[in-house]
Amino acid sequence: MPKIILDGKEIEFKPGQTIIEAARDAGIDIPHFCWHPKLSVSGNCRMCLVEVEQMPKLVISCATLASEGMVVHTSSPKAVEARNAVMEFLLINHPLDCPICDEAGECKLQEYAYAHGRGESRFEEMKVRKEKRIQLGPYIKFDAERCILCSRCIRFTDEIAKSHQLTFIKRGDKVTITTFPGESFDNPYTLNTTDICPVGALTNQDFRFKARVWEMSKTNSICIGCARGCNIEIWVRNNQILRLTPRYNEDVNSYWMCDNGRLNTFKFVNSDSRIDGPFVRRNGLLEKVSWEEALSEASNKLKKYKGNEIAFIGSAYATNEDNFMFIKLAKLLDVKKVMFARHIKEGDQDDILIREDKTPNSLGAELIGLMPINENLLNELFEEISTGKIKVLYIIEDDIFGKYENLKELAKKLELIIVHATNKNITTEFADILFPASTYAEKHGTFVNFQGRVQRIRPAVATVELDRALDGMSMSRWDKFGTPFDRWMQGKKYDAKPSWKILTSISTKLGLKIKYEMAEDVFEDIANTIDEFKGLDYDLISNNGIKIKNKAYEYIK
Amino acid sequence: MVAKKRKKNLNFFERIYIVEIIKGMILTLKNMFRPKFTMEYPEVKFEPPASYRGRPVLVLDENGVERCVACGLCSRVCPALAIEVQAAETEYEKERYPEKFEINMLRCIFCGFCEEVCPEEAIVMSKDYELVYTNREDAIYGKDKLLVPIEQLRDRIEFLRKFK
Numbered sequence: 045m046p047k048i049i050l051d052g053k054e055i056e057f058k059p060g061q062t063i064i065e066a067a068r069d070a071g072i073d074i075p076h077f078c079w080h081p082k083l084s085v086s087g088n089c090r091m092c093l094v095e096v097e098q099m100p101k102l103v104i105s106c107a108t109l110a111s112e113g114m115v116v117h118t119s120s121p122k123a124v125e126a127r128n129a130v131m132e133f134l135l136i137n138h139p140l141d142c143p144i145c146d147e148a149g150e151c152k153l154q155e156y157a158y159a160h161g162r163g164e165s166r167f168e169e170m171k172v173r174k175e176k177r178i179q180l181g182p183y184i185k186f187d188a189e190r191c192i193l194c195s196r197c198i199r200f201t202d203e204i205a206k207s208h209q210l211t212f213i214k215r216g217d218k219v220t221i222t223t224f225p226g227e228s229f230d231n232p233y234t235l236n237t238t239d240i241c242p243v244g245a246l247t248n249q250d251f252r253f254k255a256r257v258w259e260m261s262k263t264n265s266i267c268i269g270c271a272r273g274c275n276i277e278i279w280v281r282n283n284q285i286l287r288l289t290p291r292y293n294e295d296v297n298s299y300w301m302c303d304n305g306r307l308n309t310f311k312f313v314n315s316d317s318r319i320d321g322p323f324v325r326r327n328g329l330l331e332k333v334s335w336e337e338a339l340s341e342a343s344n345k346l347k348k349y350k351g352n353e354i355a356f357i358g359s360a361y362a363t364n365e366d367n368f369m370f371i372k373l374a375k376l377l378d379v380k381k382v383m384f385a386r387h388i389k390e391g392d393q394d395d396i397l398i399r400e401d402k403t404p405n406s407l408g409a410e411l412i413g414l415m416p417i418n419e420n421l422l423n424e425l426f427e428e429i430s431t432g433k434i435k436v437l438y439i440i441e442d443d444i445f446g447k448y449e450n451l452k453e454l455a456k457k458l459e460l461i462i463v464h465a466t467n468k469n470i471t472t473e474f475a476d477i478l479f480p481a482s483t484y485a486e487k488h489g490t491f492v493n494f495q496g497r498v499q500r501i502r503p504a505v506a507t508v509e510l511d512r513a514l515d516g517m518s519m520s521r522w523d524k525f526g527t528p529f530d531r532w533m534q535g536k537k538y539d540a541k542p543s544w545k546i547l548t549s550i551s552t553k554l555g556l557k558i559k560y561e562m563a564e565d566v567f568e569d570i571a572n573t574i575d576e577f578k579g580l581d582y583d584l585i586s587n588n589g590i591k592i593k594n595k596a597y598e599y600i601k
Numbered sequence: 602m603v604a605k606k607r608k609k610n611l612n613f614f615e616r617i618y619i620v621e622i623i624k625g626m627i628l629t630l631k632n633m634f635r636p637k638f639t640m641e642y643p644e645v646k647f648e649p650p651a652s653y654r655g656r657p658v659l660v661l662d663e664n665g666v667e668r669c670v671a672c673g674l675c676s677r678v679c680p681a682l683a684i685e686v687q688a689a690e691t692e693y694e695k696e697r698y699p700e701k702f703e704i705n706m707l708r709c710i711f712c713g714f715c716e717e718v719c720p721e722e723a724i725v726m727s728k729d730y731e732l733v734y735t736n737r738e739d740a741i742y743g744k745d746k747l748l749v750p751i752e753q754l755r756d757r758i759e760f761l762r763k764f765k
């Protein structure tokens with residue numbers, strides 16, 4: 045491979061790469077605002093100026109192709125001077141309202157001002173004032189003063205979201221960003237611009253002023269909005285999820301995630317409708333009981349029925365570990381009907397990220413051995429319930445009664461309904477025994493996305509059974525030094541457990557000899573029993589996931 | 602036991618003590634006519650100078666609005682993690698204000714870092730040193746106790762402008 049010499053270090057590059065790309069691959073970050081690895085080169089911010097020997101002037105490294113033997117200096121006096129000058133110009137009209145800006149703490153302008161700024165301004169005139177708090181789209185606030193006109197947002201809407209909704213208007217120091225007259229900035233991916241905006245000009249309305257970024261802990265996880273399974277980070281303060289951001293994974297979601305995933309997949313975790321502790325129906329009313337009581341009740345009652353009198357409905361929202369344990373219990377009870385429901389939103393799919401399948405783990409559920417519910421299976425189930433053949437329903441982590449409304453009528457025929465649920469829903473209203481299930485943000489586990497990629501989720505929010513420090517969860521500074529007497533440590537912890545744990549307890553009570561301490565133990569068992577998962581473990585799956593062996597899974601409807 | 606040697610061998614006059622006692626009495630007598638420093642607290646209260654660092658308070662501006670923009674810098678810099686701030690949106694030009702601002706006075710060590718870091722001159726060290734509470738909850742001061750009209754804080758703010 046050809047080489048260039050960057051700051052005295054020889055680095056290789058692929059033909060066609062620019063200097064900035066070659067440097068990045070070698071792990072060297074050349075300061076830049078407008079360049080983004082996934083967007084076209086614009087070359088307007090001039091921050092990435094470098095000195096190249098034998099070239100008369102400094103060049104912008106984002107738009108200069110690397111060529112064999114090129115000698116590049118990023119920190120020669122000339123380059124440094126140029127960079128400092130660029131910074132000075134950028135800051136001339138910048139409002140410097142970091143104290144009220146949500147970007148502060150993760151702002152490129154702040155970082156570079158610290159590294160390359162003069163520390164004081166020589167500009168004595170009035171700064172140009174522009175409009176603040178502009179509602180650009182349904183989820184985005186735009187602060188025109190903060191914008192450094194890098195055009196990243198414009199290029200994103202043109203090249204990635206393909207909605208061509210943003211543009212520059214006006215001239216000189218009056219330039220600003222806007223949508224076309226009468227249009228709202230409202231494609232399904234708008235909030236990605238808040239991530240790539242190098243300053244706080246575009247901010248997430250939903251997260252606005254909720255917290256400073258350094259106050260939160262962040263945990264690597266997976267979005268549960270659809271079968272894509274975008275890699276995300278969960279940001280938590282005081283045991284409450286405040287925002288989700290995409291995490292780079294070229295094979296799944298690159299740098300992006302959709303607005304629906306970002307806004308609508310975490311609020312249920314900290315909502316009032318959470319089920320807090322186990323419940324058992326007594327005299328027609330659900331009554332809160334101890335774990336021991338609920339578990340014994342469930343195992344004692346299940347014992348009384350034959351396998352063909354019971355139907356199990358697993359979930360494409362639950363992890364592989366949960367569904368696997370569900371099947372174990374089914375085998376123990378000799379239950380043949382072990383199913384799960386798909387949640388397809390016909391037509392809601394595009395070539396970017398969004399998938400029609402609105403569950404994160406339908407492929408996983410299938411691989412683990414659950415039967416997807418189809419028309420026949422469903423009619424058979426209804427039939428068998430109404431004739432009294434099936435007397436027991438065991439449902440985990442899915443609102444089955446909400447989806448198949450006929451069941452509400454049939455419920456009278458059933459003698460026992462056991463439900464695991466995270467939040468109250470129509471199904472929980474019919475439950476005789478109700479177990480509180482941990483949400484995806486409160487447990488370890490794995491999902492398989494539509495491509496057949498196994499990906500890990502991790503606990504970001506603590507439940508009663510979890511301790512941030514002891515269970516190795518990520519911690520903010522507050523979490524590290526807080527005591528139970530600090531109000532900022534008293535965030536609500538729900539009394540919930542992962543479904544696999546509840547199922548393990550029930551199975552043990554029914555005589556199965558298993559010893560699962562952690563989700564990882566369950567996964568080990570999965571890897572040992574199910575072909576597709578052979579040879580995998582949590583370390584291998586790690587942060588970026590891993591594709592299941594030998595099979596190019598494509599989504600099957 | 603080995604008898605310790607005296608550090609200083611006393612001479613005759615010192616050994617009979619009488620002279621020393623008289624010396625001591627003279628000192629006492631002198632002090633009786635010096636100006637008094639003792640204050641009969643709580644009847645008489647100490648009025649500290651502008652440089653004094655009493656409990657941190659929030660400045661309530663002339664227009665009756667707190668200056669704080671809930672940037673959280675004081676909370677971040679506080680070495681004792683005494684401050685908790687929750688921001689919210691306001692119609693005023695400053696865009697954000699503290700919906701909740703709490704200082705745990707059991708944690709505060711009166712270092713004044715919060716005052717030093719504040720970009721808005723919104724939190725200053727007051728002259729209030731009378732902090733009494735009978736349980737942990739009462740020691741957490743909310744906005745009701747923290748907000749102090751700017752008139753009462755003038756000399757501290759002047760002091761800060763001169764020396765900060």
Ligand code: SF4
Binds near residue numbers: 245
């Ligand atoms: S965009 Fe960055 S530099 Fe500008 S106010 Fe926000 S945090 Fe500060």
Ligand code: SF4
Binds near residue numbers: 193
């Ligand atoms: S709004 Fe942000 S991303 Fe768009 S041009 Fe301005 S600084 Fe760049």
Ligand code: SF4
Binds near residue numbers: 708711
């Ligand atoms: S005076 Fe020091 S310890 Fe007290 S609140 Fe301010 S920064 Fe924290």
Ligand code: SF4
Binds near residue numbers: 143673674719723724
């Ligand atoms: S540093 Fe000042 S403006 Fe910021 S939160 Fe504290 S008191 Fe408010």
